[in-house]
Structure formats: C-alpha cells, structure tokens
Amino acid sequence: MKTVLLGPPGAGKGTQAEHIARKYEIPHISTGDMLRQATKNQTPVGLEAAGYIDKGELVPDDVIVRMVKERLGRPDCRKGFILDGFPRNLQQGKALAHTLDELGTDLDAVVYINVPEHDVIDRLSGRQTCRNCGEGYHVKYMPPKNKGVCDKCGGQLYQRTDDNAQTIKNRLEIYRQQTADLISYYDSINLLVEIAGDKTIDEVTKEIDARLRTDLRQP
Ligand code: AMP
Secondary structure, eight states: OEEEEEOOTTSSHHHHHHHHHHHHTOOEEEHHHHHHHHHHTTOHHHHHHHHHHHHTOOOOHHHHHHHHHHHHTSGGGSSOEEEESOOOSHHHHHHHHHHHHHTTOOOSEEEEEEOOHHHHHHHHHTEEEETTTOOEEETTTBOOSSTTBOTTTOOBEEOOTTOSHHHHHHHHHHHHHHHHHHHHHHHHTTOEEEEEOSSOHHHHHHHHHHHHHHHHOOO
16 A cells, blocks of 8 residues: 555644554655664754744755655555655655656555644644654643553653644645645646545544545455
8 A cells, every 4th residue: 555645734634644654554654754773863864854844944855755755665665555644745746756656666545634723733733753653642632641651662752842832833834835736736637635624533534534445445
C-alpha cells in the first residue's frame, strides 16, 4: 500500500498514519518528524529547516524532495509506505510522482482528512508530544493518564514551538494557499479518498479502513 495522507495541520494525520502503518506493516514517513529530528541532531538540513519551522513557513522544496527521495529509496519502502506531511504543494506532488516513477512504482491512494478550520485551531493549541518517543496527545481530546507524562515511555510531554497562535495562523494560511491545487490534482487522477475528519479519532480510523477496503479492495 503506497499512500499519502493529506489534511490541514492538526487534522490527526500523525495518529491516523500510525494506525495505517501498523495495519499494513509499512513505514510511516512524516517529513515534520524527520525535520524535527534533524534539527535536534543539528545536521545541516536540520539547521536550515529550524528557522522555517519556527515561523510556520515551508522548508524549500528542493531540501524536502531530496530528503523524501532518499527515504523512499530504502528497502523498507518496497512493500509500501504512508507519507504524512508530504507533499504539501503541487510542485512537491509532481516531484513525488517523478521519484516513484524512477523507482518503478506509483501511489495507490491519497487519503484526505478534511477538518474545518475552527476545529484545527482548537486541536493544535492543545496538542502535546513526548520528548522521548514522539507519541502525540491532546490536553482535552487525548490526555495522558498522568499530566505531562507519556503513557507509553514515561517521557516528558511538551508543546511544539510551532503550535502557538501566530505560527498556527501562518501554517493554516500556507495550507490554504498551497494545498488546494494538490487536492484538485489528486482528485483529477482519481486517487483522492476524502474523509470527514470532524469526528472522534476512532470514527475517522474506521472510515479510513472502510474506504481503503472498498476503494482499493485491500485487506
Ligand atoms: P508538520 O509536523 O507536518 O506539521 O510539519 C512541521 C513543519 O515542518 C512545517 O510547518 C514546515 O515548516 C516543515 N515541513 C514539514 N513537511 C514539509 C514539507 N513537505 N514541505 C515543506 N516544509 C515541511
């Protein structure tokens, strides 16, 4: 299963991507996570990306495309993958098509989680992540058992620096400007599977499973 997950920041892409990755036993490739890891490790890509991430702007396409190309070329992606956070604009979408063509493969589906903007702001402002294992939580919708502590590994939870009011506004603006064309593109080539994301996590998961089963006739 070779899939892309689209949707605004805070749509729950990370959570749903984890589910799809487990179910189909494929790697979950989050460009946001890769960049945050690179920033933490102070690699050249990480140092370049940090300024863009903090402002809520997109990292230049060539940097991202190179990073994704390298990742998709690894053996664990042969069986499939779920891309989360990439592509984010039409140019990246075309670059992905080109990369997959070079690898002799193609996408099976593009799952688009559609969430109204007011829900997105509410979700992003309460989002928390484990500093140690990266597990995601929400103070209201998915709280940890113990405040500030990861259920999975006991690590400390933190709020992403780009989940603040001004940066959220920028990220949504960029999403609005750049992703609409990408959604139309995938729709025009019959890859788009649109899911209403203004529901509980479990309901969205069930809907994705059902749609992937019927639309793709996969297990
Ligand atoms: P995310 O975790 O997907 O919300 O991404 C966090 C930040 O990483 C974004 O606001 C961008 O600055 C950067 N980023 C992640 N993926 C991409 C991408 N495909 N293209 C450009 N920048 C990206």
